[in-house]
Amino acid sequence: MRTIDWVDGAVELVDQTLLPDKCVMLRVRTVDELVDAIQRLAVRGAPALGVAGAFGVVLADGDQAQIARLRAARPTAVNLAWGVDRAAAHLPEGREAVLAAALRVRDDDIAACKAMGERGADLLEGERLRIMTVCNTGGLAAVERGTALGVVQTLHERGRLAEVLALETRPLLQGARLTTWELGRMGAPHRLIADSAGPYLLAQGEVDAVLIGADRIAANGDTANKIGSYALALGAERAGVPFIVVAPETTIDQATPSGEHIRIEDRGDEEIVSFWGVRVAPEGTPTLNPAFDVTPHDLITAIVTDKRVIRP
Numbered sequence: 001m002r003t004i005d006w007v008d009g010a011v012e013l014v015d016q017t018l019l020p021d022k023c024v025m026l027r028v029r030t031v032d033e034l035v036d037a038i039q040r041l042a043v044r045g046a047p048a049l050g051v052a053g054a055f056g057v058v059l060a061d062g063d064q065a066q067i068a069r070l071r072a073a074r075p076t077a078v079n080l081a082w083g084v085d086r087a088a089a090h091l092p093e094g095r096e097a098v099l100a101a102a103l104r105v106r107d108d109d110i111a112a113c114k115a116m117g118e119r120g121a122d123l124l125e126g127e128r129l130r131i132m133t134v135c136n137t138g139g140l141a142a143v144e145r146g147t148a149l150g151v152v153q154t155l156h157e158r159g160r161l162a163e164v165l166a167l168e169t170r171p172l173l174q175g176a177r178l179t180t181w182e183l184g185r186m187g188a189p190h191r192l193i194a195d196s197a198g199p200y201l202l203a204q205g206e207v208d209a210v211l212i213g214a215d216r217i218a219a220n221g222d223t224a225n226k227i228g229s230y231a232l233a234l235g236a237e238r239a240g241v242p243f244i245v246v247a248p249e250t251t252i253d254q255a256t257p258s259g260e261h262i263r264i265e266d267r268g269d270e271e272i273v274s275f276w277g278v279r280v281a282p283e284g285t286p287t288l289n290p291a292f293d294v295t296p297h298d299l300i301t302a303i304v305t306d307k308r309v310i311r312p
């Protein structure tokens, strides 16, 4: 199953807001529809956003204002802007050239995820590994297979996976809704945990490696990823557990020197005062809702990309 693709002149994508109860494909024909899908996380995950951005340039049909809106739809994942730019570079050659470039972005992502799965599984030592994850980094965050969860899938295929401890990942529950759904489809052993249990289970010796994705990797290796990643990095450092980032080369942003320069998306009050749509805090409670945090490079054991292993 492909999370996002170009089918009969439109973008087709899995509406992830309906998972795990319903797997529904959305057909997107305009930039407005695509921006909406991106901003409500019907399509999400850095690699998938890169492909969405590239296909969106085809939908924009040369309208520069629409292209600019698409490029800015979510600020933290560098892949969105990168995908838009990669397709838009071919605008002078006409629509077919833009579409061909966007299809290459899609195909490159498929190949990159396969390569990362192999490289990450090769890097990890041990025959029965217990892996901790945060958010969702499987095929739903890419076109197929994904990044960190792609390594988990390769470990499982090789018979080297003992289990996955998946953080539920408040507030949008990508772990509880999406990662468990993907692991169930893989037949991979897993248990779901509260976000705040992560550091404790690391301290208890329950984890052999933490594998996370990335939304933007600064030139010095500082990595922006889903909120909660930094807490796991601190817990992993204290527990002496490898903390590994798995991301394609396209997530490395040489133009951003270090983590303090990465813009962190704040997604507003609703997601925090409620739990998946059921309000839990008093009406009007003010909130802070950073959707990502930044792990300093010195807390990262290795960065696995589709081309190399980087040790900061």
Ligand SMILES: CSC[C@H]1O[C@H](OP(=O)(O)O)[C@H](O)[C@@H]1O
Pocket (backbone or CB within 6 Å): 041, 044, 045, 046, 047, 134, 135, 136, 137, 138, 141, 142, 146, 147, 148, 174, 212, 213, 214, 215, 225, 226, 227, 291
């Ligand atoms: C494979 S990268 C996925 C990356 O994107 C997620 O964020 P979101 O669900 O808000 O798009 C999270 O940071 C994942 O690590």
